[in-house]
Every structure is written in structure tokens, then in C-alpha cells.
Amino acid sequence: MEAATRIFEGLSEAERKAIQADLIWTGHLNSAATGNFGPLTFRAVNGFKAGRGQPDGRLSPAERQELARLARTAREAAGFAVVTDERTGVRIGIPQRLLPKREALPNGGSRWQSADGRITLDVSAGPASEPLAALFERQIAVNRNVPRRITYKLLQPSFFVVAGETPGGRFFRRQASGPSGLRGFSVGYDKAVSATFDKVVTAIADSFEPFPTGPAPAAPLAGAAMANATPVAAATERLGVGLVVARELVLTAGVAVEACKALKVGGHPGKLRLQDQASGLALLDVPGLGEQPGLGLRDNAAQPAQAAVVLGFDSNGAARGAVALAAELRGEAVLAPLQPGGAGSPVFDRQGRLAGLVTAGPSDKALVAGVAPQRSYAMADTGALQAFLARTQTRIPAAKGDAPEQSTGAIVEAAGKAVVPVSCAP
Secondary structure, three states, X not given: OHHHHHHHHOOOHHHHHHHHHHHHHOOXXXXXXXXXXXXXXXXXXXXXXXXXXXXXXXXXXXXXXXXXXXXXXXXXXXXXXXXXXXXXXXXXXXXXXXXXXXXXXXOOOEEEEOOOOOEEEEEEEEOOOOOHHHHHHHHHOOOOOOOOEEEEEEEOOOEEEEEEEOOOEEEEEEEEEEOOEEEEEEEEEEHHHHHXXXXXHHHXXXXXXXOOOOOOOOOOOOOOOXXXXXXXXXXXXXXXXXXEEEOOEEEEEHHHHOOOOEEEEOOEEEEEEEEEOOOOEEEEEOOOOOOOOOOOEOOOOOOOOXXXXXXXXXXXXXXXXXXXXXXXXXXXXXXXXXXXXXOOOEEEEOOOOEEEEEOOXXXXXXXXXXXXXXXXXXXXXXXHHXXXXXXXXXXXXXXXXXXXXXXXXXXXXXXXXXXXXXXXXX
8 A cells, every 4th residue: 555655646646636537437436536545546446457467556557558548438438528517607527428418407507318318417506595504404304205315425614415315216416615606416317327327427526616717627638657658549540330221321320430530431431411419320421332232120129138140340440350249139238249349330130130220339359369248238229220310311111021030141141231341530
């Protein structure tokens, strides 16, 4: 602990905070990024290093780079950005991909919400109509009509924090007092998403500035490293997968084509026509690309853990090869061993019917023989596909009847020509 503390305190304040912020995003640190080293940070570093090295609380240059990469991937997947809310004056980090719906509240505040309504973030501001301590007491008071359990509470002279659970959800509230009144935020979310969203709540709380001064903080360092480490090289190209849905039209995931200066789709230049944050889908115009080769859309819901096949490409840059991966349908998700560059991969059931399209951006490095871990990835199902395509009067017809189960090879033969590689030059 003492040796780790000396090394940590020898770093710049910006780097100390960057390490802690990255540990928050990897889910190892449930605390603010203060730049101070203590038992929580010591345990968080060792939690990250589990299976990688000695539990000594220190990061080697390679470990620091890997931590930065994983945290950056998590931030980008959430679309996390620190903004200043013009209605309240609050500065706060918003996971914009997770909370694409925004509205103004009647009380002068702002609300961000997930597409399915299971996550809500409210930001508020107003006069100090009652002492902060009185407001805090009301927040922790027992209400027999609203079953809930307070799991954390803290009252300080200038702010308070209250967190807890209801039968189906979790909540977190922070309220601060200043010369211009009260400002705060509250987050409520379904317990079903807590495994992935808990760390985002910590990141939101860490970013919160009720009465900001000075410019907004810069984005976290992508490759900030321990002393004498080699910085992480910036990626020059982002990879994805597309599905030809009509002549010169390709459907893909929005995360694969955001902020692109140049798009290549199946060897042809492409251009973004339409993007939808709620569904995670994007539609590309690709002049010179041929017709869609007769895909059929699944017209009924999948059974739990139903077998499927994901068609895409590996992550080996310009030499990308086509891959077909065994998978399972999980409602609006698919369980599959996807590699980086798999966003936009179409998913087919074992009857060869299109069942959805991967909208998440896989981040696992390829392992031995190109095998990546099985993980659950968000998927736009057939209803989302048709609703999105209908906005451009494009439609994929439903598959006819109940076809017999097909081999992976047969599915590749029938649908493979509709699957094209996508590359994005940022």
C-alpha cells in the first residue's frame, strides 16, 4: 500500500484523476475521481489486475494502456459527454447513447431518458425555499406508501447524497446549495439494467458540477500512461458491418459510422443518409452497390435462447475475412463471440430469416484462432428494423412460411452476398 501510494502520488494530478475515472468506467471503482490514493483505489487497481499481475496496487505501462482502452470503449459505447445544461446551469456528464430522449420539465429542469423508459436522469435548479438539511431529512424519511430502502446517505454543509432501492429499481440523488439557490440531479433506473448502469451513475456523479466555473473539462486522456509508458496509438480507422437492404442502400449500426469523414462500404464510397439514436441504426447511400439478394425477415418473436447465426467480418483491418458465428437470440440482444468491428452485423435464425442487427460496438480483442468471448450485445429486432426502414419507404419482405432448419453454410450461401464490410475514417 505504501509503495503504491508513493508511485501514485508521483504522477500529475490530471493522470491520477484519469486513472480513477478509467477505473470507474471499467466498474472497479465506486467512488469519485479525486486524485487521492486510498484503500478504495488500491482495491480497484488490484481488481482490474486480477489475472494480469501481482496485486500490488500498481499499474505497469501495458496495464495502464489496457485500462485506458477498456474505459475509452465503455465511454464511447455510452456516448458519455460532459455538457452544461442551459436551463439549469448545471454541468454534468450525459450518456447520450443510453439516454437519447430529452425534454424540458415544467419546473425549469431538464430530463434525459432511455428509449424504453427504464432509465431517467433529471437535472433541477431553483431557489433555496428550505434549508438543505430539511430537504435531506424529507428525502430519507420513511413513507409507508412508497416502499423503498435507503442504502447510502450523506449530509454535508453544502450538499447531500441519498441512494437507495425500490422493489424494482434503484435511485440516486445529489443536491447542492450555493449563492444562486439549489441545484441537483436525480437518477432512477430499473434493477434489470443495474449490472451495466451502476458504473455510469458513478461517472455521472463524478462529473457533476452544480455551480461550474471556468471551461468544461477536456475529454479523458485516451492513452495517459504511467511514467515512461508508451502512449496508446489512436486508431486510424473504425470498422463495422453493413447489410444491403435495397439497391445502393446499406443498413448498419450508428456506432460504426458516427463522426466519419470518409466511409467505405463493400469497396464503394458511402454517405450517411439517416441515423436514429433510439434504435441505434443508420442507413447509408452507397452508389454502385447492387440489389439486395432476396432476404426474408423473421415475422415472429424468438424463443428464449434460440439458436442463431451472426454474419460479419473479422477485425484484421484491410485483410478482413468473412465470418459466421454461432449465437443465441436473447430478446433485444444476441449472445455471440463478436470481435471489434462487429457493430452492424446481421443476425439470422436457423431458418435463415433475418432476426435483427447488432447495434453495439464489441471491444474484446481477438483471442487465439480469432475466437472472442461470448457476450451479450444489443440488437435491433425486426420491429425496429422495419420501423426505421419505413422512414425511407424501404422494406424487407417477411420470409414465407416456416422454413426447415438450415446449416450455417446454407445461411451463408443465401445471405452472405448481402453482408458487406464498412470502414470509417474519423
